[in-house]
Amino acid sequence: MTPSVCIGPLDLGPFPLLLAPMEDVSDPPFRAVCKQGGADLMYTEFISSEGLVRDAIKSRQKLDIYDDERPMGIQIFGGELEPMLGAVDKVAEVNPDLIDLNFGCPVKNVVCKDAGSGMLRNLPKLIQITAELVKRSPKPLTVKTRLGWDDQSKHIVYLAEALQDIGVAAIAIHGRTRVQMYKGEADWTLIGEVKANQRMHIPIFGNGDINSPSKAALYRERYGVDGLMIGRAAIGYPWIFREIKHYLQTGQTLDPPTVAERLAACREHLERSLVWKGPKLGLLEMRRHYAPYFKGFDHIKEIRSQLVQSMDPDEVRDLLSLIESQYTNATGGAEISV
Ligand SMILES: Cc1cc2nc3c(=O)[nH]c(=O)nc-3n(C[C@H](O)[C@H](O)[C@H](O)COP(=O)(O)O)c2cc1C
Numbered sequence: 576m577t578p579s580v581c582i583g584p585l586d587l588g589p590f591p592l593l594l595a596p597m598e599d600v601s602d603p604p605f606r607a608v609c610k611q612g613g614a615d616l617m618y619t620e621f622i623s624s625e626g627l628v629r630d631a632i633k634s635r636q637k638l639d640i641y642d643d644e645r646p647m648g649i650q651i652f653g654g655e656l657e658p659m660l661g662a663v664d665k666v667a668e669v670n671p672d673l674i675d676l677n678f679g680c681p682v683k684n685v686v687c688k689d690a691g692s693g694m695l696r697n698l699p700k701l702i703q704i705t706a707e708l709v710k711r712s713p714k715p716l717t718v719k720t721r722l723g724w725d726d727q728s729k730h731i732v733y734l735a736e737a738l739q740d741i742g743v744a745a746i747a748i749h750g751r752t753r754v755q756m757y758k759g760e761a762d763w764t765l766i767g768e769v770k771a772n773q774r775m776h777i778p779i780f781g782n783g784d785i786n787s788p789s790k791a792a793l794y795r796e797r798y799g800v801d802g803l804m805i806g807r808a809a810i811g812y813p814w815i816f817r818e819i820k821h822y823l824q825t826g827q828t829l830d831p832p833t834v835a836e837r838l839a840a841c842r843e844h845l846e847r848s849l850v851w852k853g854p855k856l857g858l859l860e861m862r863r864h865y866a867p868y869f870k871g872f873d874h875i876k877e878i879r880s881q882l883v884q885s886m887d888p889d890e891v892r893d894l895l896s897l898i899e900s901q902y903t904n905a906t907g908g909a910e911i912s913v
Pocket residue numbers: 595596597598599600619620621650677679680719749782783784785804805806807808
């Protein structure tokens with residue numbers, strides 16, 4: 576039997592599937608549908624340490640986590656020790672299951688402050704700051720990072736070992752460099768090398784381009800990771816988690832979600848978004864989700880373009896009902912071609 580994967584005292588069961596932190600995506604409404612889809616551990620969007628210390632509303636709101644989402648990780652980013660220490664204190668007050676440090680974000684205005692993957696240009700500083708944060712954190716401290724800054728500095732095998740030695744409890748590795756941003760295909764070779772390092776004993780989660788059960792099974796086998804972190808493939812398709820689990824357990828492919836299931840998830844996501852963000856932002860942030868929720872629906876383009884233009888919650892609800900009436904047959908089955 577596959578042993579459980581533990582991050583400190585947190586038992587995630589065998590081969591956990593993690594929902595990746597995603598700015599403007601992995602908020603409580605989205606996490607609710609992913610939890611139902613089978614995610615074993617979820618993270619908040621990244622939160623600015625400086626914002627937290629300043630008590631900025633946007634940062635503080637991202638700290639909201641709920642008991643039915645657990646286990647939950649709260650992710651922070653920053654480039655300087657003092658605000659990061661302050662942020663760890665603030666995060667600890669809301670009692671997450673773990674605190675995660677973002678050393679992977681490639682975005683310019685994060686990197687230019689030495690935060691996110693910017694820290695990969697100065698590994699001694701990264702390690703020194705992390706060591707202090709491990710000491711300060713009352714919860715397991717984990718790291719999410721990339722292979723390195725660029726092709727010439729893919730130091731992840733060294734870095735993973737150094738992080739383990741200072742007490743980091745788990746590492747999630749995205750198989751790209753900062754310079755790659757999101758381009759090309761994620762390269763998991765070095766993630767496999769981190770796992771193959773005999774000295775490593777903390778959980779290593781592989782991340783990057785997992786978008787199907789068969790790829791999940793192949794990468795698990797090939798790179799020996801302790802679990803997978805999934806981001807974009809869960810957007811509008813929270814069933815990815817249960818599909819991967821089922822495939823890993825049985826070798827069989829689950830039937831895709833029915834029209835009714837897709838609509839139910841989309842409606843729940845929408846209603847939670849409207850409550851969570853208010854009507855304007857709630858509708859705006861739902862827009863990226865409709866295409867994947869209704870992927871494979873024949874002739875959906877017209878309704879979808881109305882969905883992404885509407886600023887009226889009732890109109891969006893009516894459009895979802897229209898999808899329901901057009902794409903659900905008399906027996907409730909799906910009439911879609913994927
Ligand atoms: C819209 C978006 C927002 C993201 N925001 C974050 C973030 O807040 N923190 C983080 O560590 N990574 C963030 N990422 C990176 C993802 O967590 C993940 O590493 C990346 O998408 C690769 O995984 P995937 O191929 O499964 O999507 C973001 C990615 C996307 C697409």
